Amino acid sequence: ISKVRGFAMADISLSDEPGLAPDDPKIDEKITKILAAKVQELIGIARSSYQEAQEAAAAFREETIVPSEDDPEVKPKFDISNPELVLVRLRVEHSGFSTINNQRFGARFVGDVANASDMLLFHRKKKPQDASSTAGKKKRKKADLAEPVMEDMDPEIRVEDLIKDNLLTGEKKMEILDERDMSVALDDFVFKNQAQAIVEKVAESLA
Numbered sequence: 001i002s003k004v005r006g007f008a009m010a011d012i013s014l015s016d017e018p019g020l021a022p023d024d025p026k027i028d029e030k031i032t033k034i035l036a037a038k039v040q041e042l043i044g045i046a047r048s049s050y051q052e053a054q055e056a057a058a059a060f061r062e063e064t065i066v067p068s069e070d071d072p073e074v075k076p077k078f079d080i081s082n083p084e085l086v087l088v089r090l091r092v093e094h095s096g097f098s099t100i101n102n103q104r105f106g107a108r109f110v111g112d113v114a115n116a117s118d119m120l121l122f123h124r125k126k127k128p129q130d131a132s133s134t135a136g137k138k139k140r141k142k143a144d145l146a147e148p149v150m151e152d153m154d155p156e157i158r159v160e161d162l163i164k165d166n167l168l169t170g171e172k173k174m175e176i177l178d179e180r181d182m183s184v185a186l187d188d189f190v191f192k193n194q195a196q197a198i199v200e201k202v203a204e205s206l207a
Contacts, residue, residue, distance in 0.1 A: 003078050003113055006050030006086040008042040013093040020095050032100055036108065039088055039119060043112055046086035082166045085114040118193060177205045 014020055017034055022028065049147075088109075099122045106116035113119060174182075185201035188194040 001116070003080045004053075005080065005083070006046035006048075006053075008046035008049065008086070009089045009091070010038065010042055011091045011093070012038055014097045015093070015095060020097070022098075027058060028100055031097065032105060035090065035092065035105065037122065039090055039109060039113075042090065043086055043109070044090045047084070050083065050086065052134065082114075085112070086118045088113050089115075090119055090122060091121045091123065093125060094122050107166075120188055121191065123191075177202065181205065 014031060020027065020030060102120050103117045106119055110116045181201055185197045188197035
């Protein structure tokens, strides 16, 4: 498959970057500079991989497709508009640091990437949970999802895990949709920007 956009993905942890301090008055400017340099590197990788895919696909067509009188030129059936626009995704672990505006950051890369407004995916490190914490959650399985649960809730907890835990209780258990499938769909929707993930999973379950 050669007619797809060049793509590159990487991870970066702000706590591992030298010279960054959360209380620095210019911290946003410094974070932006570091992330911009990383994105620029990914753009080069994505364009290189796209070019390699194009060349490999062209060689494959020449070796396997026999030209006919009606179509003497060996060429792909489909094409892609603006192939120089690549896809870039940079996962940023920002524990202890604030995030920056994705759209404002991406504005400088308009004309270089196809997903300029959502290149950055910010996340935090998960806190390890001990056995007592897990036991406490099991005791609250039948409790209503109200203030007592929200006050106790770990700020780093994954939303889909919270939903799944509550939907597995007898009073709230789903009868048509599968809780685990919906949890996966929610994860795809939130963290992978798959806008149709939940709709497709519901349609699949109902079918």
